[in-house]
Amino acid sequence: MAINWYPGHMVKAKREIQQNIKLVDVVAILLDARAPFSCRNQDLEEISCRRQVLLVLNKMDLADPEATRHYLMRLRQQGMAAVAMDSASGKGLSDTIKALKSLFQPQAEEMVRKGRRVRPMRVMVVGVPNVGKSTFLNCLVGKKMAATGAKPGITRGKQWVRVREDLELMDTPGLMWPKVENDEQGLKLALLSIVGENAYQEREVTAYLLQVLKAKAPAILRNKFKILNPELETDQLLEEIARQRGHLLKGGQLDLAKTCTTLLQDFRRGSLGHISLD
Ligand SMILES: Nc1nc2c(ncn2[C@@H]2O[C@H](COP(=O)(O)OP(=O)(O)OP(=O)(O)O)[C@@H](O)[C@H]2O)c(=O)[nH]1
Ligand SMILES: [Mg+2]
Incomplete structure (x- = not known):
């Protein structure tokens, strides 16, 4: 089933992500742990390619643990930094923070070397709709700062949040690409409620x-x-x-x-x- 679902707010969202990418140190690309490869958005990966990237396989509580281990291994073999997490309960949070810190480490060292104060790490949270970006942000902050919901398209604008002394996060609206050509990928995205219900x-x-x-x-x-x-x-x-x-x-x-x-x-x-x- 090919999917054409690209609501108007995503055009603006993509522009905002492109404009803000210069401000961030690390991009956390959230993927649904049940189908991480099908959730990868080429547009987002191109926009993020000059930044440090962490792939977060979210909703791991809903996924087959054996498959999650296998997906993580495959992604790491491809040279990507990747972790799995359940943002609803916070499981995997400390590994995620550790991974973010280690991606920021070289820049922090560079700041020290230049005699500058190390400023908080800035992380932009991106991904296709409904993978749990706002829930992930709330989980890191430890309280509900961003609206969440079971349907795709909840977040409509960007939002910066100071998580703690050393970490700032930016939530962004879920971003699709104009046409999903691959039938099976379209079915997976529909099944995971990543595309709106009028698209299938x-x-x-x-x-x-x-x-x-x-x-x-x-x-x-x-x-x-x-x-x-x-x-x-x-x-x-x-x-x-x-x-x-x-x-x-x-x-x-x-x-x-x-x-x-x-x-x-x-x-x-x-x-x-x-x-x-x-
Ligand atoms: N079981 C489980 N549910 C989750 C997890 N993370 C998010 N959810 C649920 O998934 C749904 C979508 O979460 P959101 O945080 O709104 O997703 P989003 O990526 O911000 O969505 P958009 O703003 O629409 O792009 C909500 O019903 C959340 O409660 C998780 O790790 N495990
Ligand atoms: Mg959201």
Whole structure:
């Protein structure tokens, strides 16, 4: 499913990120730990290429831990600095701060060498929508400074925050690129609610989710949805789940739209288990 979703505020957001990049020492690119490769935005990486970059695989609590370890290893092999974190609970925070500090270290030493006072490190937090940038900022600050929400497009403007003596953070709005050409990538971004709900058909994304469950977590289909044969075609699986859940319209027909909405919600909340997509 190709995705065209580039709301107007993102044009301005991209310009602001470009203008502010000169002011920052480190760019923290947040990615969804369940599909970090699919969340990488080439535009953001190009804008950040002259800065120190830390990739933060956020929402690790929702991801398959084994996959997260593997993704981190792959990224580090490619020469990237990368950490995993759960910004909702703060798990991984100390590793993240350690990684940020070590990226800033050479600049701090340069300041000392030139006889200047070492000023606080400035970190810009960027990424596609809904990966948890504002939650990450709040987690670092230790209180709620930035608005957060389960839908993409919550943050609309940039925001600088002094986190502590030695650290300043800038939150930015989630940034997409104009067209996602790769079908599977589009499905992943829709499933993770990174693109707005008007950009895709829930039915198509649910069919993709069911394929993922068949391949990676057939036990969920058996145990949670009481499906005897997880090998069924996705349409049949969907009908079976609708029946199991009692999703019926007034005339007694299956309410498949409701089943799709519920399944997507369940996945996004993590109640189908720890499933990674990349
Ligand atoms: N489970 C879990 N949920 C998270 C985590 N980080 C963020 N969330 C949730 O993900 C949703 C999106 O979080 P935001 O912080 O608003 O995301 P954002 O990247 O700032 O989104 P935009 O401003 O729309 O680009 C919210 O419902 C958060 O509560 C995490 O590490 N784990
Ligand atoms: Mg935000």
